[in-house]
Amino acid sequence: MTGSEELAGRFEEHRGRLKAVAYRMLGSLSEAEDAVQETWLKLSRSDADDVRNLGGWLTTVTGRVCLDLLRSRAARREEPMDDALGTFVPDPVLRPLSHLDPAEEVLQADSVGLALLVVLEHLAPDERLAFVLHDMFAVPFDDIAPVVERTPAATRQLASRARRRVRGATPSTEPGLGRQKEVLDAFLAASRAGDFEALLALLHPDVVLRADSGALARGAAVSKAVRGAKAVAEQALLFARFSQAAELVLVNGSVGVVNAPDGHVRSVMGVTITDGRITGMYILADPERLARLEAPGPAH
Numbered sequence: 132m133t134g135s136e137e138l139a140g141r142f143e144e145h146r147g148r149l150k151a152v153a154y155r156m157l158g159s160l161s162e163a164e165d166a167v168q169e170t171w172l173k174l175s176r177s178d179a180d181d182v183r184n185l186g187g188w189l190t191t192v193t194g195r196v197c198l199d200l201l202r203s204r205a206a207r208r209e210e211p212m213d214d215a216l217g218t219f220v221p222d223p224v225l226r227p228l229s230h231l232d233p234a235e236e237v238l239q240a241d242s243v244g245l246a247l248l249v250v251l252e253h254l255a256p257d258e259r260l261a262f263v264l265h266d267m268f269a270v271p272f273d274d275i276a277p278v279v280e281r282t283p284a285a286t287r288q289l290a291s292r293a294r295r296r297v298r299g300a301t302p303s304t305e306p307g308l309g310r311q312k313e314v315l316d317a318f319l320a321a322s323r324a325g326d327f328e329a330l331l332a333l334l335h336p337d338v339v340l341r342a343d344s345g346a347l348a349r350g351a352a353v354s355k356a357v358r359g360a361k362a363v364a365e366q367a368l369l370f371a372r373f374s375q376a377a378e379l380v381l382v383n384g385s386v387g388v389v390n391a392p393d394g395h396v397r398s399v400m401g402v403t404i405t406d407g408r409i410t411g412m413y414i415l416a417d418p419e420r421l422a423r424l425e426a427p428g429p430a431h
Contacts, residue, residue, distance in 0.1 A: 138179055142171055145186050148268070149193045155263045156197035158221035158248045161423060166196045187274060194264050195278045201256035218356060220343040220415045221248040223399045225389060226381040227427040228312070242384025243267075245401040245413040249341065250300045254293050261286050262293035302410050304385060304403040311386035314404050315379055319388065322367050322374040330367055334360040335408040345417030363412065373398065380427045389427065396421045 149170060153163035170193045182188045223245060251259055257279045264270035272283040272290070279286055305311050314333060321329035340357040357363050367374075376392035382401040390398045399421070403411035415421065 135175070138175065139171075141179075141185060142174060142189070145189050148186070149189055152190055152193050152263065152268060153197050154222075154224075155243055155248070155251065155267060156194065156259060157200060158219075158252060160222040160224070162200060166193055166200065169196045187270070190264065190268060190270055191274055191278055194260050194270075194275070198256055198260050198278060201259065205256060218341055218343050219249060219252050220341055220413045221245055221252075222420060223382045223387070223401055223413075223415060223424070224384075225396075225399065225424060225427045226384075228308075228380050228386060244304065244383050244385060244403070246304070246403050246411055247297070247301050248383075249413065250297050253300070254296060257281075258289050258293040258296075261289035262297065265290045266294060302403045303405055304410075305405060305407070308381075308386055310407070311402075311404055312379060314407060314409065315386055315388060315402065318367075318409065319374050319377055319379075322371045325368060325371060327364055327368060330364040331360050333407075333409055334363055335405065335410040336360050338363050338408075338410055338412065340366060340412040340414065342414040343417050343420075345419055396424045399424070 146167060149167045150163050153166040154160060157163055157166065170189055173192055173196075174189065179185070224242070251263070254262065260279060261272075261275055264275050265272060272286045276283045276286040279289065281289070305314070318330070318333050320326075321333065336359065338358070338360055340363045342357075357366055373390050374388075377388045377390050379386055380389045381387065382389075382399060385401065385403075387402060388400040389396060398414060398416040400415075401413040402409050
């Protein structure tokens, strides 16, 4: 085995963690892959023999790559942040909903929900990096500080500020997958039956629906966040025909809905559920982004 092959093998041992870091930083699966690839290129051009803790080095390099991408994204943003995020929906991670048992729920414990990713998008790039690396991946502030060009104490303040915003804005969700499935089964049944009152009963009065339809947002698709049970129920009836082919799947570790009638994903919906009612809905219907997703198997 050559030195480059050995280095590539050592890098692959960390790829999963690096992609997890990049996905939480960027909310985009394709950009996360690009960030990990850029990290590999930086490693291949470095003297790896001088790196004592390869995993830590790779994590901070990935963080720096993502930070540069976030700063570039913020500089390009033409709309005010609050408006631009009104319809922001992260790339979903889809898994089959094959069965519901304690082992299945344990496997999903490390998943990051769409709701949290939406909140992270509201953070300043430096805040997001400090929070993700420290709070989610236990990277010491001494290692994060050089990336954000601050002192460790100032970096700690970045993470603390981000933590307060995350706690105040991230909606809680029903932890049990079985209970989530019951609510979404009832929601799909009400949509298919055109039962407006049943839909209202399943929606929290302050429910918020975010939808990203890409280029379709200029047409009939939802182009703004929809708030309130009545307005969201009306949207559900408007697009009820799509619920006929809907299947329950795991969306970022929680029960969600995928519409893939011909094996190609047409839309994905993640939700947050509290006390048996849906409090948040996150719908991705952007054809370009969905084309990169694989349709998971249906629920059984």
